[in-house]
Amino acid sequence: MTEIIVALVGLAGSAVGSLAGVLASAKLTNYRMEQLEKRVEIHNNLIERTYKLEGQVTELQHDVRDWMERNVG
Secondary structure, three states: OHHHHHHHHHHHHHHHHHHHHHHHHHHHHHHHHHHHHHHHHHHHHHHHHHHHHHHHHHHHHHHHHHHHHHHOO
């Protein structure tokens, strides 16, 4: 009978330890996902800003070209 009790206590300890490990791993995974999402959001914001700047530079280049044609050429 003692062996059965020891086995059940060992089983319970293993189950609790495994559950704690799974919960800790899930918590760490969720944290890493949140950090990754923040970095992706920052990256996407940078891409949007770069796209807008490229459009503005193109407009300025056209303005300079037009000015040069009117005043120099």
